[in-house]
Amino acid sequence: MPVPIPDKGYEYFEHTADAKFRAYGMTLEEAFQNAAVAMLNVMIDTSNISNEVSEKIELTSEDLDGLAVDWLSELLYLFEVERVVFGKFKIDNITEHDGDYSLSAIAYGELLDLSQHKFDTEVKAVTYNELKVEETTDGWVVQVVVDT
């Protein structure tokens, strides 16, 4: 995909019912981080979200596609159950061991406050539809369609 990487590290695509985005990174970790920012920005403008709360996230999946879905799904789960609105992500590393892929990350954000946070579209879930995790000559690309 010889596409110029946008400044913010991700871009949205037109989709009738759902939201589709492509996130880029020099490394796989960076592309996964940008995918998280892209997904959260479907729900809310993350530019003003502080770092007052953090959650450590560790995941293992059978393949990279599965890891991308698990990573983003975990953030939706924590948003709903721990009631944290995330805005920033630091993925320490994504490693491969015996064909399984593991991710270790910290997500930063603030506690949900319905009087403060103005939500746009709720992201219900992360789909496998048109899902791609690919290495390119410029780095990595993660493409995701989320159900809204």
Add this chain to the structure above:
Amino acid sequence: MIDETDTTDAFGLVKKIDGNTWELSDDYKPGMRVPGRIFVSENLMHGLDRKTLDQVANVATLPGIQKYSMAMPDAHLGYGFPIGGVAAFDKEEGVISPGGVGFDINCGVRLIRTNLREEDVRPRMKELMSKIFSEIPSGVGSKSRIRASDSELDDAFIYGSRWAVEAGYGVEGDIEHCEGSGHIEGADPAQVSDKARKRGKPQFGTLGSGNHFLEIQYVDKIYDHDIASTFGLEEGQVTIMIHCGSRGAGHQICTDHLRVLSQAVKKYGIDLPDKQLACAPAQSNEAQNYFKAMACGANYAWANRQVITHWTREVFEDFFRKDMDDLGMDLVYDVAHNVAKLEEHRIDGKKKEVYVHRKGATRAFPPGHHDVPSAYRAVGQPVLIPGSMGTASYVLHGTEAAMDISFGSACHGAGRVMSRSHAKHEFFGEDIMKSLEEQGITVKATHPSVIAEEAPGVYKSSSEVVDVVHNVGIAKKVARVLPIGVAKG
């Protein structure tokens, strides 16, 4: 925003069977086991995205599919199945796929009647809608007043509507007036993860967001007086429509099992054109475990709509100073429009058990069917088709023709034509709200942008979609209802 919409006119890719029926040949895409059947008018066909046809074709490649991969008149691009997709799979040789149900398991619609007249309610709509909006939690992150215990959650997963009614959120008659009496057999909470439980517990009686709504309406037109009267509907009468689903519980159940099934595909050597169609042979452990969990999600959704019904009745009782019996607030019917069910259908002249997947499609069973409540059995199941915000919704009745044509299914709504982000650029929530107010419709929403993304202009016309259903004969028009108040998440 990058637009990749395929502007190829779908018209040239399909063969016309009759005015509203089109065939997508089984050589459209390699691996198709059956042709596609698309039920749309010529006008709607011109507007169909080619990718939606591709999704119809993708479904046709799944093992054990019967007759056709179908798309209802409100069809549009989804993930896995198209929205408006219907497919039936052989109970033994076929598959079960969460991609044919979606994340919002048993997203559905119910209609409640009242004895109130439009003219009694309209002058007080602002006040009434404020009460509804404050009593019924809606929007992203909203929480219920109910804190369900683990055993209550289990009961809701297993018994659906019945749990809610027995817990005091409704009356016995509500159960019978739901599709399948408000539950699916075979639900097993052991197949529901801790995560799904944690998401579901605080969300009983919440509307959610997106296209979900609670609407106060009035019956403005009757097409079939006899059947309308069987459903308890008459012109000028106020009705209430509730559209929502299984909330986080359903989303998590689908996420968890999709994960398992995406691995099962490799194990069973199933070749998929779209990973979201992950599935497993219907009788495998993986597929059956998903089905048991999906049934829990579906039952949760019926319990959810039942709790909302109860609180709505309380608001009305308090507001009009009458009890629900004096107000005549009976449940007309409740339909699921994202679900897979084991049903008996006649295929090639023989009765056969099949897993019917309806993704953005409504069951539409005929007169005489044992699954239609006794009060309606002579006329067929009420089929509820909501319009977009501010536009007409329709009540139809099921027909014998639907059993031959569409596995007893009809459409589920108007069908989106414009993305949410596009809608937000195109429309301003405040403008839409003002124009709806001018039409006499009171809108309450968490904030204006949720109104913009659901603006009437982002949907097909519900009347055009319903006319196709009526003309194909898979359900027949009974009544049209128009909104006077809308609460949105």
